[in-house]
Amino acid sequence: MKVPFVTFKPLEKELDDKLRGAFERVYENSWYIEGEEGKKFEEEFAAYCNVKHCIGCGNGLDALFLILRASGIGEGDEVIIPSDTFIATALAVSRTGARPVMVEPHLSTYNLDADRIEEKITERTKAVIAVHLYGQPADMDAICEVAHRHHLKVFEDAAQAHGALNKGKRVGGLADAAGFSFYPGKNLGALGDAGCVTTNDDELAGKVRALSNYGSDYKYHHVYQGYNSRLDELQAAFLRAKLPTLDKVNEDRRNTARKYLEGIKNPKLILPHVDWDLYTPVWHIFAVRTSNRDALAAYLNDKGIGTNIHYPTAMHNQQAYQELGIARGSLPICEEISDTQLSLPMYYGMKEETDYVIQALNEWQ
Numbered sequence: 001m002k003v004p005f006v007t008f009k010p011l012e013k014e015l016d017d018k019l020r021g022a023f024e025r026v027y028e029n030s031w032y033i034e035g036e037e038g039k040k041f042e043e044e045f046a047a048y049c050n051v052k053h054c055i056g057c058g059n060g061l062d063a064l065f066l067i068l069r070a071s072g073i074g075e076g077d078e079v080i081i082p083s084d085t086f087i088a089t090a091l092a093v094s095r096t097g098a099r100p101v102m103v104e105p106h107l108s109t110y111n112l113d114a115d116r117i118e119e120k121i122t123e124r125t126k127a128v129i130a131v132h133l134y135g136q137p138a139d140m141d142a143i144c145e146v147a148h149r150h151h152l153k154v155f156e157d158a159a160q161a162h163g164a165l166n167k168g169k170r171v172g173g174l175a176d177a178a179g180f181s182f183y184p185g186k187n188l189g190a191l192g193d194a195g196c197v198t199t200n201d202d203e204l205a206g207k208v209r210a211l212s213n214y215g216s217d218y219k220y221h222h223v224y225q226g227y228n229s230r231l232d233e234l235q236a237a238f239l240r241a242k243l244p245t246l247d248k249v250n251e252d253r254r255n256t257a258r259k260y261l262e263g264i265k266n267p268k269l270i271l272p273h274v275d276w277d278l279y280t281p282v283w284h285i286f287a288v289r290t291s292n293r294d295a296l297a298a299y300l301n302d303k304g305i306g307t308n309i310h311y312p313t314a315m316h317n318q319q320a321y322q323e324l325g326i327a328r329g330s331l332p333i334c335e336e337i338s339d340t341q342l343s344l345p346m347y348y349g350m351k352e353e354t355d356y357v358i359q360a361l362n363e364w365q
């Protein structure tokens with residue numbers, strides 16, 4: 001049996017008519033930017049996330065950057081982020097001119113450890129970005145408690161967690177603003193690049209919208225030196241076709257995750273920890289850890305099972321971030337994760353593939 005790391009085919013087959021219909025609708029209208037599809041998607045996604053505002057934009061990195069820029073964060077400021085995240089979280093901060101300050105995650109949940117935030121706060125710190133890594137909500141209550149004590153803004157990087165619940169509340173509305181990515185591989189994916197910002201803050205929403213559209217509040221009237229980062233009509237139409245299936249897709253991923261959690265019995269593997277009473281994760285990634293990770297990846301590959309590593313090089317060890325001067329070894333939890341983590345196949349529509357992966361893992365010596 002062949003089990004890819006990810007495939008979009010099962011969902012695309014189910015939604016074939018709807019996705020083709022979405023293309024037809026936009027093409028018939030010949031309206032490609034700033035139209036009805038984008039507006040409707042924003043309304044529908046805001047309602048889904050239980051927030052007042054959703055502002056479509058070009059991608060997830062832009063969404064985070066626009067939030068920071070609209071919040072007045074820039075040169076000389078510091079923004080706390082987890083050491084273990086996709087590099088986009090850090091790049092959004094750097095692009096404003098501010099400095100990303102990395103805080104270690106919990107080894108059990110991979111999410112930002114709120115107890116380690118305070119020691120990194122300086123008079124320059126302006127905000128904390130909590131990442132719901134792998135689709136599991138970060139401990140927002142604890143993070144917000146520390147941040148608010150120091151009058152810091154809290155933003156969510158929800159790029160991996162569309163639809164996840166934190167104590168019954170959807171991510172995207174848990175703090176001052178959230179950035180989402182609709183990169184095709186995300187739980188809600190477009191057929192290309194796309195992203196959005198969600199917030200309950202009217203003023204921030206207005207600024208983000210203006211900044212994303214040349215700093216313009218109405219046509220040819222420019223308040224800010226803005227950017228061009230808009231959600232185009234085709235991607236909005238595709239997202240509208242997919243949004244109604246998001247809960248079903250996430251439930252399917254949860255079922256696969258439960259099967260993995262119950263079925264994998266190999267003592268050499270460390271499984272992800274979830275506090276199911278508090279969180280409803282959406283399993284963007286199902287991560288296991290083992291000291292012999294590369295051997296496990298090669299073994300699974302021989303069995304036709306695709307895997308991936310999230311992320312093989314910790315950000316502070318990337319060439320791009322040598323300027324931060326964070327020595328190798330000084331963020332040991334993050335490094336431990338990048339040395340031992342392996343992501344198993346996880347996508348909508350896994351059936352006997354899950355059992356095959358479990359059996360292969362249990363037979364690994």
Ligand SMILES: *Cc1c(COP(=O)(O)O)cnc(C)c1O
Binds near residue numbers: 182183195
């Ligand atoms: C994917 C991702 C982003 C960036 O999204 P793009 O749409 O690719 O720009 C940001 N943060 C995290 C945690 C991500 O996984």
